[in-house]
Every structure is written in C-alpha cells, then in structure tokens.
Amino acid sequence: MKTLQHKFVEYIPDKIEEGILYISIEFTTAIHKCVCGCGNEVVTPLSPTDWKLVFNGESVSLGPSIGNWSFECKSHYWIVENKVRHAKKWDDEQISKGQTSDRKKKRDYFFGRLKK
Structure with missing residues (x-):
C-alpha cells in the first residue's frame, strides 16, 4: 500500500x-x-460540497474517494491516514451517475443556503 506524506503549506509550490x-x-x-504514477496533478478543493480533510495530529484523511475520471488512467482511490487505498474501477455509466449526483448535491446545498 502506498503512503503519502502530508505537508501543510500556505501556497501550493x-x-x-x-x-x-x-x-x-x-x-x-x-x-x-x-x-497511479501517470504524473497528473490532482486538485481536491476542500469545502462542504467537495472534499473534507481530517487531520488527527499525525496523519490526514481525505474524503470522499478521489476519482480521476478526466485522466486517461481513471484511477480511483481513498487517502486514509496518509495511506492510499485503491477503490474499485468505475465504468463510464458509474462515472456519469457519480458526476450527476455530485452536481445535484452542490445545487441542493447552495440552493438551500440561498433559501435561508
């Protein structure tokens, strides 16, 4: 299992x-x-509708899973306590449904905030 080091920075190098x-x-x-080693940079915005970061004083976890659907590799994994846990590969239909669900969650979240 691959391990990532975490580094807190003000600016991304x-x-x-x-x-x-x-x-x-x-x-x-x-x-x-x-x-996966393809060299692509993976950006994960931290927000209520994107990824959440947990720092336990020693390691970090990032969730939900990271699905690099726009990359040729289409890698899919979790980062849990600095360790990479590979997830099941998704087919095109699963990717499409996941993206639709993500858009709906964002829309519902922001629409709900506007109604308050």
Missing part, C-alpha cells in the same frame, strides 16, 4: 513532488500527483 499531499488551509485546497 510550483513543483509538485510525487508522494506528497500538499494542503493549503488558507486556500482550502489539497493537491498531489496521481498515485
């Missing part, structure tokens, strides 16, 4: 190193290189 999860609390963003 120009050069993203493999094996490091950079976290900017100020800019509510985490970024790392895809764990």
Whole structure:
C-alpha cells in the first residue's frame, strides 16, 4: 500500500513532488500527483460540497474517494491516514451517475443556503 506524506503549506509550490499531499488551509485546497504514477496533478478543493480533510495530529484523511475520471488512467482511490487505498474501477455509466449526483448535491446545498 502506498503512503503519502502530508505537508501543510500556505501556497501550493510550483513543483509538485510525487508522494506528497500538499494542503493549503488558507486556500482550502489539497493537491498531489496521481498515485497511479501517470504524473497528473490532482486538485481536491476542500469545502462542504467537495472534499473534507481530517487531520488527527499525525496523519490526514481525505474524503470522499478521489476519482480521476478526466485522466486517461481513471484511477480511483481513498487517502486514509496518509495511506492510499485503491477503490474499485468505475465504468463510464458509474462515472456519469457519480458526476450527476455530485452536481445535484452542490445545487441542493447552495440552493438551500440561498433559501435561508
């Protein structure tokens, strides 16, 4: 199982190193290189409708899972206590349903906030 180091930074560096999860609390963003080795940079915005970050004082977890659907590799994994846990590959139909669900959750969240 692959492990990522986490590094809290104010600004995301120009050069993203493999094996490091950079976290900017100020800019509510985490970024790392895809764990499959393809070299693509994976940006995970931290927000109520995107990813949540848990820091337990020693390690970090990022959820929900990371599905790199726009990459050729289509890698899918979780980061749990700095460890990469590979998830089941999704087919095109599952990806489409997941993206539709994500858009609906965002719409419902922001629409609900406007109604308050």
